[in-house]
Amino acid sequence: MRYLFDHSTVHRIQAGTEITNVAEQRALEKAGFTREGVLRGAGFRAGKWHDGVRYSFLRSDLPDPERP
Numbered sequence: 001m002r003y004l005f006d007h008s009t010v011h012r013i014q015a016g017t018e019i020t021n022v023a024e025q026r027a028l029e030k031a032g033f034t035r036e037g038v039l040r041g042a043g044f045r046a047g048k049w050h051d052g053v054r055y056s057f058l059r060s061d062l063p064d065p066e067r068p
Contacts, residue, residue, distance in 0.1 A: 001032070005059050012058050018043060019051040028055045 004010055015033055017024040029035065033055035042052035 001057060002062060005062055010059070012056055015055045015057075016042070016052050017055075018045075019053050025053060025055075031057075032061055033057045034061070 001013065004013070013033075015028055016039070017028070019038060025035070034057070036054045036056055039052040039054055041049040043050045
């Protein structure tokens with residue numbers, strides 16, 4: 001993500017997953033993303049509506065490269 005922020009004007013990265021996909025949620029959190037909330041009825045799959053989880057990473061979330 002450092003490369004993207006260093007070489008563009010991007011301010012925010014968003015990611016989302018189904019609420020039942022715990023492995024992806026852990027991976028996003030490990031990568032530094034912040035869980036913003038649950039999106040009720042956000043996706044339709046297998047004949048049913050499913051809730052989703054939204055994550056974000058802001059430019060200000062990057063660690064300061066000057067700090068050890």
